[in-house]
Amino acid sequence: MSIRKQAMTRRQLLSKSAMFGASFAIGSGFVAGQATAANWAVEVEHLKPETMATLIQLARDIYPHDQVSDEYYAVAVKGYDSADAAEGIEVGIAELNEAAKGIGFANYIDVGWERDRVDLLRGMEDSAFFQQIRGGLVTGLYNQKAIWPIFGYEGESFSKGGYIDRGFDDINWL
Amino acid sequence: MSAPFDMNDDNVVVIIGTGAGGGVLANELAQKGVSVVALEAGGRYLPEDYINDEWDSFGQLAWTDPRTTSGDWRVAKDFSGLPAWIVKAVGGTTTHWAGASLRFQDHEWKPRTTYGDIEGANLLDWPIDPREMDDYYTKAENKLGVTRTGGRAGLPGSNNYKVFEKGAKALGYEEVHTGRMAINSADFDDRLACQQTGFCFQGCKWGAKWSSAYTDIPRGEATGNLEVRDRCHVMRIEHNEQGKVTSVVYVDADGNQQEQRARVVCVAGNSIESPRLLLNSASSMFPDGLANSSGQVGRNYMRHVTGSVYAVFDQPVRMWRGTTMAGIIQDEAKNDPSRGFVGGYELETLSLGLPFMAAFLDPGAWGREFTTALDHYENMAGMWIVGEDMPQETNRITLNHDVTDQHGLAVADVHFDDHPNDVAMRNHAYKQGIAVYEAVGATRVFPTPPYPSTHNLGTNRMSEDPRDGVVNRHGQTHDISNLFVSDGSQFTSGASENPTLTIVALAIRQADFIAAELSKNTL
Numbered sequence: 009m010s011i012r013k014q015a016m017t018r019r020q021l022l023s024k025s026a027m028f029g030a031s032f033a034i035g036s037g038f039v040a041g042q043a044t045a046a047n048w049a050v051e052v053e054h055l056k057p058e059t060m061a062t063l064i065q066l067a068r069d070i071y072p073h074d075q076v077s078d079e080y081y082a083v084a085v086k087g088y089d090s091a092d093a094a095e096g097i098e099v100g101i102a103e104l105n106e107a108a109k110g111i112g113f114a115n116y117i118d119v120g121w122e123r124d125r126v127d128l129l130r131g132m133e134d135s136a137f138f139q140q141i142r143g144g145l146v147t148g149l150y151n152q153k154a155i156w157p158i159f160g161y162e163g164e165s166f167s168k169g170g171y172i173d174r175g176f177d178d179i180n181w182l
Numbered sequence: 183m184s185a186p187f188d189m190n191d192d193n194v195v196v197i198i199g200t201g202a203g204g205g206v207l208a209n210e211l212a213q214k215g216v217s218v219v220a221l222e223a224g225g226r227y228l229p230e231d232y233i234n235d236e237w238d239s240f241g242q243l244a245w246t247d248p249r250t251t252s253g254d255w256r257v258a259k260d261f262s263g264l265p266a267w268i269v270k271a272v273g274g275t276t277t278h279w280a281g282a283s284l285r286f287q288d289h290e291w292k293p294r295t296t297y298g299d300i301e302g303a304n305l306l307d308w309p310i311d312p313r314e315m316d317d318y319y320t321k322a323e324n325k326l327g328v329t330r331t332g333g334r335a336g337l338p339g340s341n342n343y344k345v346f347e348k349g350a351k352a353l354g355y356e357e358v359h360t361g362r363m364a365i366n367s368a369d370f371d372d373r374l375a376c377q378q379t380g381f382c383f384q385g386c387k388w389g390a391k392w393s394s395a396y397t398d399i400p401r402g403e404a405t406g407n408l409e410v411r412d413r414c415h416v417m418r419i420e421h422n423e424q425g426k427v428t429s430v431v432y433v434d435a436d437g438n439q440q441e442q443r444a445r446v447v448c449v450a451g452n453s454i455e456s457p458r459l460l461l462n463s464a465s466s467m468f469p470d471g472l473a474n475s476s477g478q479v480g481r482n483y484m485r486h487v488t489g490s491v492y493a494v495f496d497q498p499v500r501m502w503r504g505t506t507m508a509g510i511i512q513d514e515a516k517n518d519p520s521r522g523f524v525g526g527y528e529l530e531t532l533s534l535g536l537p538f539m540a541a542f543l544d545p546g547a548w549g550r551e552f553t554t555a556l557d558h559y560e561n562m563a564g565m566w567i568v569g570e571d572m573p574q575e576t577n578r579i580t581l582n583h584d585v586t587d588q589h590g591l592a593v594a595d596v597h598f599d600d601h602p603n604d605v606a607m608r609n610h611a612y613k614q615g616i617a618v619y620e621a622v623g624a625t626r627v628f629p630t631p632p633y634p635s636t637h638n639l640g641t642n643r644m645s646e647d648p649r650d651g652v653v654n655r656h657g658q659t660h661d662i663s664n665l666f667v668s669d670g671s672q673f674t675s676g677a678s679e680n681p682t683l684t685i686v687a688l689a690i691r692q693a694d695f696i697a698a699e700l701s702k703n704t705l
């Protein structure tokens with residue numbers, strides 16, 4: 009029996025999923041790789057470094073997990089540092105900074121309390137820019153295998169023989 | 183003549199789609215010596231190919247050709263381009279399914295008689311007596327190896343199940359167990375016992391869960407009477423001046439158009455693609471689409487009343503360990519209009535991995551209210567609601583001529599508005615589901631909105647009277663005697679049970695009918 013393997017790569021899926029529309033923009037910002045907080049800054053090619061820093065803060069404000077370090081947020085938004093995406097991102101971040109000025113701060117990063125930043129974001133949550141970033145993070149952040157252990161999620165188990173002998177019924181507090 | 187068959191062989195039965203309906207029908211006919219060509223839009227994947235990673239598996243198996251949505255259902259807002267979660271692969275959605283395999287209750291075959299005249303609902307009784315189905319259900323259970331039937335043991339209870347069971351018992355529920363599942367609790371039918379890997383939705387790498395991809399399809403092929411052509415997308419069905427179907431036109435794996443002649447055509451592309459294909463096959467003789475003299479093709483789209491309840495506890499549950507669906511409460515499945523709605527619902531445990539939980543727990547949500555829920559992912563338990571929804575004529579699949587797929591064909595628009603009965607049922611189920619978890623000490627609960635439709639039903643429904651529906655009691659179209667519908671789109675009503683066991687039972691029954699008619703030369 010001939011079995012044709014035609015598994016789509018993640019990138020193919022992502023370009024396909026662009027057709028799903030803004031409300032299902034899975035992973036438009038996803039980048040596989042092991043970038044770290046230390047090297048994202050040197051790696052920006054198309055975005056201004058301060059734009060990337062703001063983008064990372066924005067990502068954290070959208071999906072804040074205090075136990076997840078910046079490097080994972082950086083990985084999640086790193087894909088916007090591309091020739092295609094950079095211009096739109098610069099415009100979106102500039103608007104965000106303008107909004108911050110409107111409430112008396114130099115820029116978005118300068119807004120000290122998360123509560124105040126979130127207020128700004130609530131005012132723009134229906135914008136295409138906000139939805140692009142939020143939608144992209146759904147897979148960009150949560151589909152990073154490296155963060156799964158932080159949430160306790162164990163991922164695939166086939167290679168270990170499943171959970172039949174590894175605690176599928178080990179609950180002990182009921 | 184044995185497979186492979188010639189394009190001009192007009193003695194073959196052509197089946198479109200190889201999922202629960204088409205895959206089973208293909209094998210059943212092949213076993214009876216009938217020549218079958220099965221055309222499948224998707225590729226061929228076997229357990230060694232399945233990927234135990236939620237998004238990668240979705241990319242491998244799911245139907246992601248464009249579709250559009252309309253109506254007041256929340257899916258149209260959250261997942262506007264993805265109304266349904268359906269597989270495009272040999273084996274169809276039986277690669278993804280969780281395996282819950284329940285018979286209809288007797289009264290559910292007669293919803294119009296049982297529930298009466300419900301405003302806005304297009305209720306109709308099935309033209310089938312429940313007793314006619316008993317033997318076919320038994321055959322289907324034995325084919326799928328359903329647990330807790332035919333002397334097969336139930337599956338052991340997982341962590342997610344134990345939380346659910348304890349809450350259910352505390353509420354006084356009595357019909358609570360680890361389900362009737364098409365998942366082996368012991369080796370059966372050349373398939374392994376379940377290893378509790380927890381990726382049932384991504385294709386079972388052990389083959390413990392039944393799927394037509396690695397059971398019925400290869401067995402049918404082994405007879406020499408079945409040829410499965412994968413990556414072949416059927417564009418339209420052709421007919422002659424007598425109004426009989428004669429061939430199907432499809433795009434093959436290399437992108438070339440082909441035409442396969444046929445004695446009989448059986449449509450089994452799932453409840454969105456099957457009506458789309460009939461509508462896209464409109465001709466001067468059938469301007470509203472094939473088999474559509476009733477105007478019911480595409481109408482009465484049902485998706486079950488669904489929703490989920492997740493809950494967080496102060497201690498770990500680790501719900502992802504073990505079968506994706508691990509148990510059921512059936513006490514609410516009865517018809518008890520005193521609850522404020524007709525029909526009933528099942529509560530079934532469900533687990534999603536972290537990536538899908540992030541996408542589906544509360545689509546569109548952000549900020550700490552959302553992320554603190556995921557922070558306690560390890561302490562979460564979950565269940566899914568599946569209840570009978572009301573068929574409505576205006577809930578329907580239509581052709582959206584403004585959007586075309588990669589073959590240039592108009593795509594399906596899926597329109598759905600909740601019926602007030604659906605809303606009342608969902609709210610009742612949320613309340614009960616929350617109570618189950620609160621009874622075991624949940625610290626926070628989440629009444630989660632429906633996902634893209636996994637149960638797609640009713641769009642070529644069965645009826646006694648040709649004016650009320652598309653097919654007769656055998657799934658044969660009222661208008662064209664050699665054109666059949668063989669998937670979940672035949673459903674006259676949805677009942678409260680997961681549909682696949684009934685799709686399979688109807689396919690076995692239809693194979694008996696088609697083979698008998700062929701041998702009488704009446705087809």
Ligand SMILES: Cc1cc2nc3c(=O)[nH]c(=O)nc-3n(C[C@H](O)[C@H](O)[C@H](O)COP(=O)(O)OP(=O)(O)OC[C@H]3O[C@@H](n4cnc5c(N)ncnc54)[C@H](O)[C@@H]3O)c2cc1C
Binds near residue numbers: 267272280417637680
């Ligand atoms: C995540 C998930 C979990 C589920 N769990 C359960 C469960 O526990 N219990 C249960 O009863 N049900 C469950 N279901 C539902 C079940 O899988 C479906 O009801 C069932 O598979 C439908 O059978 P079908 O024959 O109608 O269509 P499918 O199984 O979807 O098969 C249709 C096939 O037709 C092909 N096709 C479509 N159009 C064309 C065309 N034009 N040309 C060629 N081929 C075409 C498709 O590619 C597909 O392979 C689940 C579904 C999902 C997604």
Ligand code: SF4
Binds near residue numbers: 378382386
């Ligand atoms: S839990 Fe069992 S049925 Fe599900 S994928 Fe794993 S082995 Fe298969």
